[in-house]
Amino acid sequence: xxxxxxxxxxxxxxxxxxxxxxxxxxxxxxxxxxxxxxxxxxxxxxxxxxxxxxxxxxxxxxxxxxxxxxxxxxxxxxxxxxxxxxxxxxxxxxxxxxxxxxxxxxxxxx
Amino acid sequence: xxxxxxxxxxxxxxxxxxxxxxxxxxxxxxxxxxxxxxxxxxxxxxxxxxxxxxxxxxxxxxxxxxxxxxxxxxxxxxxxxxxxxxxxxxxxxxxxxxxxxxxxxxxxxxxxxxxxxxxxxxxxxxxxxxxxxxxxxxxxxxxxxxxxxxxxxxxxxxxxxxxxxxxxxxxxxxxxxxxxxxxxxxxxxxxxxxxxxxxxxxxxxxxxxxxxxxxxxxxxxxxxxxxxx
Numbered sequence: 001x002x003x004x005x006x007x008x009x010x011x012x013x014x015x016x017x018x019x020x021x022x023x024x025x026x027x028x029x030x031x032x033x034x035x036x037x038x039x040x041x042x043x044x045x046x047x048x049x050x051x052x053x054x055x056x057x058x059x060x061x062x063x064x065x066x067x068x069x070x071x072x073x074x075x076x077x078x079x080x081x082x083x084x085x086x087x088x089x090x091x092x093x094x095x096x097x098x099x100x101x102x103x104x105x106x107x108x109x110x
Numbered sequence: 111x112x113x114x115x116x117x118x119x120x121x122x123x124x125x126x127x128x129x130x131x132x133x134x135x136x137x138x139x140x141x142x143x144x145x146x147x148x149x150x151x152x153x154x155x156x157x158x159x160x161x162x163x164x165x166x167x168x169x170x171x172x173x174x175x176x177x178x179x180x181x182x183x184x185x186x187x188x189x190x191x192x193x194x195x196x197x198x199x200x201x202x203x204x205x206x207x208x209x210x211x212x213x214x215x216x217x218x219x220x221x222x223x224x225x226x227x228x229x230x231x232x233x234x235x236x237x238x239x240x241x242x243x244x245x246x247x248x249x250x251x252x253x254x255x256x257x258x259x260x261x262x263x264x265x266x267x268x269x270x271x272x273x274x275x276x277x278x279x280x281x282x283x284x285x286x287x288x289x290x291x292x293x294x295x296x297x298x299x300x301x302x303x304x305x306x307x308x309x310x311x312x313x314x315x316x317x318x319x320x321x322x323x324x325x326x327x328x329x330x331x332x333x334x335x336x337x338x339x
Binding site: 025028029030032033036082083085087088 | 167168171172175204210211213214215216217218256258259260292
């Protein structure tokens with residue numbers, strides 16, 4: 001089954017960007033959660049292969065902006081101001097185009 | 111003199127702080143809702159414990175952007191006294207009013223118990239009624255009390271005598287075994303360089319009446335009152 005794509009406007013598609021932000025504890029900071037998970041993995045017989053475990057966060061943002069350069073600046077700002085604590089956390093992110101979800105409403109027969 | 115107790119969505123120690131100040135110490139006190147953009151007429155502002163914004167993202171990370179925090183910052187810049195207790199301390203750290211950050215407790219457990227604190231400095235507005243090296247018995251109740259600061263920051267704290275409380279034994283020995291949460295150098299409370307902003311993880315408002323098992327919390331509140339008189 002397919003639905004008609006005539007409601008998905010290529011212009012609308014390019015207007016949204018998705019940022020996938022990974023936030024991790026700085027290497028110099030101890031990670032007791034990671035250590036606990038490491039012990040848990042070791043206890044279920046992965047002890048020979050597990051060297052280290054660190055726990056982080058993934059935050060995904062959908063941005064109504066189509067300028068990748070501008071988006072990069074804004075996401076950096078958001079990370080520095082709120083999403084990551086620069087004293088104890090590092091962050092990295094990637095931006096990918098995201099299709100406008102409203103294009104899936106109205107249009108097309110099932 | 112007037113105290114103000116800030117209330118954030120999720121704060122839950124505001125009433126205990128209010129009660130101690132009003133009913134135990136007979137001092138004028140008001141609640142300050144976190145949306146207030148201005149504060150005036152206060153001499154000491156208390157950021158109480160709790161779970162502001164559910165500790166979402168990081169403890170204190172969202173509360174630091176509440177409108178009231180701009181007012182608290184201005185108040186602190188002008189020399190007003192600010193005491194952050196537990197979540198209040200975490201908010202002060204996130205807001206940059208105190209340096210460092212809080213990590214998850216080393217043993218990953220929420221720890222709720224009485225601890226002993228060594229008073230490292232008493233030449234400030236919050237411990238002026240204590241003797242140096244005095245031991246206070248005050249309870250903690252937290253999941254993120256593992257204080258961290260980088261090497262340079264730690265040197266600065268030491269140089270400027272900003273470490274006010276350290277976790278210790280009942281007789282005042284500061285050792286790893288008496289550190290409940292892994293905090294760097296057993297640090298339980300610090301002040302800013304100016305000396306008017308204190309952050310502490312233990313709860314003095316939970317031990318200000320004999321019936322509750324310890325009155326040692328009063329040392330801190332009464333020191334503030336003495337300073338303001």
